[in-house]
Amino acid sequence: MEIDQKSKKVWLFQVWSDAGWDGRFPVWRLEFQFRRTVLRELGVTTAQDLTASLNSLWQYAMTQWLRLVVPTDDSNQTRWPAHPLWKELSQASFNSFPREPLSRIRKSRVPSDEYLFRNALGGVTSFMAREGLTNIELAVPVYFRKAQAYHEDLRRITGQDLNEYAKVRAKEKSRRFNKIRDPASIYSGEKYRRRKDGEPDRD
Numbered sequence: 001m002e003i004d005q006k007s008k009k010v011w012l013f014q015v016w017s018d019a020g021w022d023g024r025f026p027v028w029r030l031e032f033q034f035r036r037t038v039l040r041e042l043g044v045t046t047a048q049d050l051t052a053s054l055n056s057l058w059q060y061a062m063t064q065w066l067r068l069v070v071p072t073d074d075s076n077q078t079r080w081p082a083h084p085l086w087k088e089l090s091q092a093s094f095n096s097f098p099r100e101p102l103s104r105i106r107k108s109r110v111p112s113d114e115y116l117f118r119n120a121l122g123g124v125t126s127f128m129a130r131e132g133l134t135n136i137e138l139a140v141p142v143y144f145r146k147a148q149a150y151h152e153d154l155r156r157i158t159g160q161d162l163n164e165y166a167k168v169r170a171k172e173k174s175r176r177f178n179k180i181r182d183p184a185s186i187y188s189g190e191k192y193r194r195r196k197d198g199e200p201d202r203d
Helices: 002-007 011-018 036-041 047-065 084-090 113-117 119-131 136-158 162-176 189-196
Strands: none
Touching: 047 084, 113 119, 119 136, 136 162
């Protein structure tokens, strides 16, 4: 409809046909725009972060920003079930990185104990469920070793092992929470400018 009435991008017909479109069924376009402020509040500050977070960002947008639901008699619309089509679209994947829950933390808002010790444990409890573990004291060391191995595998791409990854992210979040008054104290000169603009490090 948009192509016929507005954009005239008829070349998309061939792209869709190559992907299996039969020329008759409706085509949906679903897209979201994340600006820099929101990305930072979601913990995405570099190009590497963006690549690793595409699936998580999609899930966040499909559940926290926008939902297509099936109306029911329930007066509380937040309890209306998601439309089956929406559920299908929400499963779209852009790469092989895991789909992790994202929480938006506003600038200057230091996370509360409830966030840190309840909500932020989502990754650990998901790991426990996947691995069939029931004791968190035993699960955390296993989770840590798996995290080390995962980041070691990615090191050739990111240039960071788990410790370096955690150190950089902690410093960036300290700046966001105003725990570090001078952001340049983390990175100096050109390296700080690249970090600030979301560019990858060159060294």
